Structures are given as C-alpha cells and as structure tokens.
C-alpha cells in the first residue's frame with residue numbers, strides 16, 4: 053500500500069457552493085499527516101467524505117489501499133475516527149464508556165486496558181466521565197477510537213477548546229501514536245504551530261483546494277540550504293565552489309551553501325565544514341534556515357488564483 057489515504061478529483065458542493073474542489077490527497081502510511089486550513093476551509097467536510105458519511109459529487113477515494121465505493125466495509129473496518137466533539141456518557145466511568153464500545157464490537161477484554169493506557173487515562177479510568185476536564189474527555193474519546201487497533205485514525209481538531217496543558221498532552225499523545233500503535237494519523241488543525249510540532253507530512257487546504265502538500269521538512273525547506281558564518285566568505289565560497297558545491301557570500305561574515313548533487317533537502321554540512329577548516333578558514337556557526345509554515349501559508353494565500361502546487 054503506497055498511501056494510507058489517496059483521493060483524486062474529490063469534489064463536494066454544499067448549499068450551492070463548492071466546498072471541496074478537486075482534492076488530491078496523498079497520505080503516506082505510518083506517520084502523522086497534518087491537514088491544515090483555517091476555519092471553514094473544508095477540513096471537516098473532507099473528513100466526512102473520506103469516511104463516506106456524506107456523498108461526494110465526484111472523485112475517487114482510496115482508504116488503506118481499498119476503493120471506498122467498491123469495498124467500503126474493508127476500507128473503513130480498520131479506520132478509527134474522531135470528528136467534532138465526540139460524546140461520552142457522563143454518568144458512566146471512563147472505563148465503562150470504553151467497555152460499552154468494546155462489547156459492541158466483540159473485542160477482547162484486554163483492549164480496554166490497552167487503549168486507556170495508550171491515551172494516558174488508566175489512572176482516571178474509574179472516575180465518572182462527568183467529572184473529567186475537557187482534555188480528559190478528549191483523551192477518553194481518542195482511546196475509544198483506538199479500540200481494535202485501527203491502521204488509520206482520522207482526528208478532526210482534537211485539541212480544539214483545550215487549555216494549554218490539555219493541548220500539550222494531546223499533542224504528545226498524537227505524535228507518539230504511529231510508533232506506539234502502528235497507525236497512520238490524519239490530523240486536522242487550524243493551528244500551523246501544532247502541525248509543525250506533531251506531523252511529518254502536511255497538506256494545506258484553502259477554500260476547499262489543496263494548495264500545498266508534502267513532507268513538512270521539504271515544505272519548510274529544512275536542510276536545502278545551510279548558512280555558514282566564516283572569517284573569509286569570499287574565499288570560503290571559492291573553496292566550496294571548487295569542490296563542486298554551490299556557495300555564495302550572503303553577508304559580511306556569511307555564505308549560503310547548497311550541496312552540488314545532494315538529494316533535495318539534504319546537505320552535508322560536516323563535509324563543507326571540514327573543507328573550509330582544511331583551507332585555513334575559521335567556521336564559527338552553521339545554521340539551517342527554515343521558513344515557517346506561517347510563511348508558506350501567507351505565500352499561498354497571496355498567490356492568486358490558488359494553484360495546485362503539490
């Protein structure tokens with residue numbers, strides 16, 4: 053399976069407006085994918101379409117390698133979803149809330165302990181859900197989606213409304229999920245900083261269109277270029293240039309370096325440093341400038357009309 057989620061030409065009109073427009077998602081398996089967009093961009097609608105909760109007007113959807121039209125049960129049997137504010141029975145304990153679903157699905161009793169433990173709710177599990185903070189409610193709801201160990205988790209703004217501590221707990225929990233459970237996590241958020249902290253891949257949604265998509269490191273340009281502070285930038289650029297690197301002076305004491313044939317996103321600063329030191333040039337600092345997701349978002353918002361740049 054190449055992608056945990058793949059869509060092509062996905063479209064949806066609601067109330068006469070195109071809310072999802074030619075969406076081509078590519079979500080690699082085994083990581084957290086951040087689905088970013090401001091309120092109203094269409095994130096929740098897209099997630100509903102992925103789950104077949106609402107009918108799409110056009111397009112193909114493949115979930116865990118299965119076509120949603122041809123094998124809906126197969127596609128969704130191993131998918132857990134947490135959309136909007138999932139409800140809990142307040143008069144029942146956290147554990148009983150989980151048990152109810154475990155029973156319904158005929159899963160082994162050990163599943164309840166496992167999901168409570170992954171969600172960090174074991175020690176609170178016997179308290180009534182009505183006494184929980186919102187953060188604890190969200191973690192219990194997340195625990196419930198982990199029942200049966202789904203291979204794909206769709207989480208719609210799970211940190212919405214939480215206090216800072218609850219947000220941090222939830223982020224750490226989500227970040228660790230692929231490694232702890234093997235699941236691919238498709239996480240929506242309107243918070244760019246959140247996605248930067250949690251996800252390895254991202255897609256940026258604006259007005260129903262995907263304006264950017266890819267590995268976060270590549271999107272942010274991490275590693276594509278290094279800035280080196282040196283005592284003789286002109287000579288440093290020449291030395292690296294002779295060794296096949298692209299290097300130029302960018303400040304009185306600084307050069308920008310790109311690898312000659314390096315893979316995009318990779319630059320061997322250790323070798324560049326060694327070449328300079330061997331040539332008698334002092335290197336005082338090496339930095340990898342990154343544009344923030346915020347920059348990308350502003351750039352993509354400024355670009356008119358929205359292009360599909362994935």
Ligand SMILES: Nc1ncnc2c1ncn2[C@@H]1O[C@H](COP(=O)(O)OP(=O)(O)OP(=O)(O)O)[C@@H](O)[C@H]1O
Nearest residue numbers: 066067071089090091092093094095096097098242
């Ligand atoms: N049933 C509906 N009828 C008409 N328009 C709708 C309907 N549901 C959603 N919309 C509109 O579709 C757009 C996308 O909504 P959606 O809820 O998917 O956005 P979102 O990115 O999830 O934002 P939020 O974070 O605010 O939920 C919004 O402009 C919304 O007003």
